[in-house]
Amino acid sequence: MLGEMLSSLTAIPAESVEHGEVFTRRWVVDLILDLAGYTPDRDLAPLTVVEPACGGGAFLAAMAARVSDSCRKHDRPLLDARRAVHAFDLLTSNVTASRRLVREVLVDEGWPLPEAREVATAWVRQGDYLLDPDVPDGVDFVVGNPPYVRLEDVPADRMLAYRAACPTMTGRSDLYVGFFEQGLRSLASGGVLAFICADRWMRNQYGRQLRELIAAGYSVDVTVNMHDVDAFERQVSAYPAVTVIRRAGQGEAVVVETRRGFGAQDAPGLAEAMSAPGLRPVPAAGVSSRYEVARLPHWFTGGESWPAGSPSRLALIEELNDRFPPLEDARTGTRVGIGVATGADSVFITTGADVEPRRLLPLSMVRDTTSGCHSWSGHYLVNPWDADGQLVDLAALPRLRAYYQRHSAVLRRRYVAGRRPEQWYRTIDKVDHSLVERPKLLFPDMKTTIHPVLDEGGFYPHHNLYYIVSDSWDLRVLGGLLLSGVAQAFVEAYAVRMRGGTLRFQAQYLRRIRVPRPEVISAADRAALTSAFDRRDTRAATRVALRVYGIEEFGEVIDGSALARGGGA
Structure with missing residues (x-):
């Protein structure tokens, strides 16, 4: 039944998928796998890693090399790792290319061709990660570079299916929000998701529900800002960041900001700096000319936008969040x-309208604050509100009634007037x-x-x-x-x-x-x-x-x- 429903969905145009593919450089892939803990010193064959949008196989090539190394270190045959990797892609050409690449890596590592072919075929399948019923659950790792596909490039029926499957994908969000949600929900306890992706979701409104999901049951372990780094095979304006999230209660978080020129030569030093105990929230804690590192005792909570800035600045902000109350505080009445907001400033804001004097409320404008001292420019609000919060009775105020009626065409065109025709002369906000x-x-x-x-x-x-x-x-x-x-x-x-x-x-x-x-x-x-x-x-x-x-x-x-x-x- 589900298979029939999926097969009936309009396919995403291949050109949209290809446009959304941004291939990751190998040294960046290796850094992400290291940060996730997917390393050959571990016995990787019985673990499960998912690559949700494998593209041409950048992550798969690195994972194949690591699985090969791990099998030899732990005295396992390669076929023990036949179910260790689950990779998905929408395009037949990508599935074919990824299988070929995995096979070539394993053969180069010295494994027999039939075994390499069997493993490569088992690892990579064609499917839509967000909707495929065979996406595994309870996995140990989800790693990759989810696609950058805009909502307007996705057919309406498939977009509705995506929204039903991934409730965090609200508003005008990019598809990668759904990949985060699906990946996070599929993790076993202690499992790790590590993506390189545009970081707009950390601050924009469409990322709010994803942030709430993470705050409710996951730990943000590492963020690496790579805005100025040549992380991809071609130039993109994606503002990428590496994010490592664990299915666990929130613990310490390591924050990294890389700078222009950061590259493969810096990754080993960065890994060493990140492992140093007790990084303090000052630049000298873990810094080179090309990166800065700080450790936070915990990540930021809730669905509100997560802060941006240097690691030292973020660590300081978090410390102040822990120590001091917010500016708006019922205890101080602040x-x-x-x-x-009026909806028609040209009508409601004046320097001298012919209305009853008590209907003119002195109004502060931005220009009144320019010097740093309040200097009133003589503007008034033509005020339709009584002190009790009710609209005035125009019958009792003939000059005000005449003024509003002269401008009634403008006032009645407003959305707020359309919703409440009997209150056509109200401002949007009460006074x-x-x-x-x-x-x-x-x-x-x-x-x-x-x-x-x-x-x-x-x-x-x-x-x-x-x-x-x-x-x-x-x-x-x-x-x-x-x-x-x-x-x-x-x-x-x-x-x-x-x-x-x-x-x-x-x-x-x-x-x-x-x-x-x-x-x-x-x-x-x-x-x-x-x-x-x-x-x-x-x-x-x-x-x-x-x-x-x-x-x-x-x-x-x-x-x-x-x-x-x-x-x-």
Whole structure:
């Protein structure tokens, strides 16, 4: 029944599959197999390794050599390894090429041709790894380079089948997300998955459910960022990383960043550096001109985006995550929010509309924060909301009614008006009048560096501004902390970086910042943070923040984010 269903699915066009094939260099394959623990000193014949998309056989050639070596070391005949490897590929040409390559490797290793042919035929089969009913379960290893095939290149019926088989493959995810899920679920306890793949899933929205799956039952053992490394047989813009994940509770995690020029000559030194005990989260821990290594006591939890950055920066971020509470905290009454979205700024935002004066709410705009001090530009929100959170009655406000009616064509075209025709004059967001008089730290959405600005009260923020209010913090003290390189390092680790280096300082990223409890900061440090904030002195704010966080020795780790920015923000 299942076979009939699979055979009826529209095939992925061969050109799409071939376009998605990115063949891995042999030294990279060997590094991945070493990191996974698939080494010939182990008795590999009784173990099961899966290669889910074998392509031309880059991984299979290396595995065949290792299986051969292992059989001799452990005094086994080659046919004992007949079921040791399960490789899949969609294309007949790849299956043929991979079988031929395995056979040639084994014959070159001195095994008889009939045995080599039998093993090669048994190892490689044509099939769709995401849907094939014969994919083995309870395996010891899943290794490879899953295909880079975009959703729009997959026929609709097959895509629906993929989504049904792999629930983590949501939104506009690449097919490799499904390969991660299928591989992880097939592992035996203690089994290892090791892929080289684009690392976008670690941070993008479509990778959220995959991250949740991993956090719930797996250990991220190793990540190796290879963005600037010539890891493939042809140039691709894939931002690859090697990820080694074990079916076990989370333990220590080793983080590696390779740099331009890293190659086969560096792999042995990298393996040695990774095995060194007690790597501290500073660059000197395990670093050469072409790579840096740090060991984290555990990986990052949950489905939120995983941070990016150098190993030393990630280790420091994790340490601060363990030691300090998040910025948004009910215990201090501190929360992060966003200003009002209208859906028609040309109507709702004005410098002087002819409406009842009490309907004009002073509005903070991004331009009001440019200097680092709040300087109101005279803009108002034409406010349709009462203090109780209800829309005003236009019958009681003739000037407001006339104003909205003059612009009714624009207002009624909005999606929010279409959903609620009787509320055609509402803004997308309600106005929280209790926020108006509260002091607020304001953050422009898009900046290269973090830019907190104090509104001492009397204004409401526009949608392009995020804000922080607190029941416990002196906002100038908090502003000093958030002006610092420590806060910048948090945002850089989590935020989307746009072209030209611009960061998105959105609520979801601001909430990832960790801060000390306000009462533990000494009077002298509070005064120093206030002074640095008032003077917009990023360097001074960073020096005090390093002391307050107890990480003065790690100044170099965050140097790239703030210390080099000098006095002004």
